[in-house]
Amino acid sequence: MTAAAAPKAQVPDVAGQITYAMRSMGVAPIPRNYELFYEAYIGSNPALTRDLAALGSQASQEELDALGAQHFTHSPARVLDDAHTRIAAELEGLLRVLRQEQTSLESYNKLLGETCKRINSKSAASLELIENAITILTEATGDTMAHGERTVENVAQRSQEMDRVRKELDEYKRIANTDSLTRLSNRRAFDDRLAAVFDNPALKPITALVLADIDNFKKINDTYGHPVGDKILATVASVIRANVRRDIFVARTGGEEFALIVDGNTPEEVMSMAERIRRTLEATPFKNSRTRVNYGPVTVSMGVCMASNADDPGELYYKTDIALYGAKNAGRNCCILYQDGMQKDFSKSWLIYKS
Structure with missing residues (x-):
């Protein structure tokens, strides 16, 4: 193994650990909550870290908002x-x-x-x-x-x-509402747009949510470092954006997770679009032009769910997440459409999302 490709010391997956902590505590995955947990995790505000820890494992949204108002003057x-x-x-x-x-x-x-x-x-x-x-x-x-x-x-x-x-x-x-790294919409904008999906029930049968998660991304960060990981995120974002219509909403919703809200298409058409994105990324070279180090292959797993299979935004996201989990569990680098009866196998580690 060359020096350039030698594994670096492992770096904590901050986004993944924060998201996991929020999920474990039952905290809603909204931007202002993520901001609280992020600042508390990195320790830039010791008082916030202490105050958040003092809330315990069952913090209410009102308590979290009060904490944000106390510590963030530019909210x-x-x-x-x-x-x-x-x-x-x-x-x-x-x-x-x-x-x-x-x-x-x-x-x-x-x-x-x-x-x-x-x-x-x-x-x-x-x-x-x-x-x-x-x-x-x-x-x-x-x-x-x-x-x-x-x-x-x-x-x-x-x-x-x-x-x-x-x-x-x-x-x-x-x-x-913009993710500074990828220039896509961020989680805040995604939450607003996802809620609007159910404003017109007649459009639900031709509206879909797509979640895409980069495979083995933690390994990429651990091996090559976060600067390389950031470049890969930006490249994946540009590939996704280039392979969909201009009117399709595309967001980066987590560390290595992206979301698309597709209007006006049948399930078959949405799956065809997802496959196009997957194949394009699979064929995209990820190399350092100076050192010639090859960071690839970079692939994504994708879950798709039609809005007609859900009664509200939360259920739509949950069922799309189940389809994404199925794609990961099926060997990654594939697209799966949610079908009634699909369930997550909770006996398996949540870390499958970070691999």
Whole structure:
């Protein structure tokens, strides 16, 4: 074995251990919970580590959220609260401007009415009356137009500020919903999209969830190191994205797990797509162009389940996970469609997911 290919010291599979810890405690696999467990695991915040441990093995979601609010000052909720405060202030200012404009126009309208009455009156000399009316109307019109211009400018400025806040929120949402390594959607975005699958029951028979898990990924990380593992993750992500339609939702949902939500296809069509991804990855070279070290072959196991086989997002994910487990148990590098009656063999180690 060459020095370049020599196994490195084993590195803990952080993502796998965190996910396992969350599953063991019955904690929902949502981003804010993962963030808590990640920070506690790596020890960057000793106080958080102690506080999380103090919750024991049956922590409620309310307790976890309270812990997050205590230790994370830049949480999504705080960002949204700040944006809400800024928009509310701008809207209040805008209402004040519009109320002032309304008052100004009411005064101008009153002046027009009084001038009209004076012109219609026969008690004053016609020439003098008209001259005075013209002077009054000219000054009032000029003042009203100037006030209107200031109002327009003020409204425009406040509208620009609200648009800036909107763009900041859009950018924050984009960043918050994107996996930084693969540039795919992340678990937060996946959870939202998966929940939306059941918004239209008529589409369930032609909607599918696909889970793909890289085979032997822990061995790749242990042998070549995490930088190589990260490059492989990015390459797998690009291969998946390149082999599906642009409108298909693709996310990285875990350490080496990817998910696809496919709309408008039959089970046969979804399986054909999954097979295309699997075959393409199987044939993709994973080599270091400088050292010529071959990291491959890199393959994936895939589980597929149609939404019509589930009553809610949780059940759909669970049954797709069963199909993925079946693919792993069948020898990996294959795709399995969930069928009624499929069960996980819990006598086997969960570590099959990490191999």
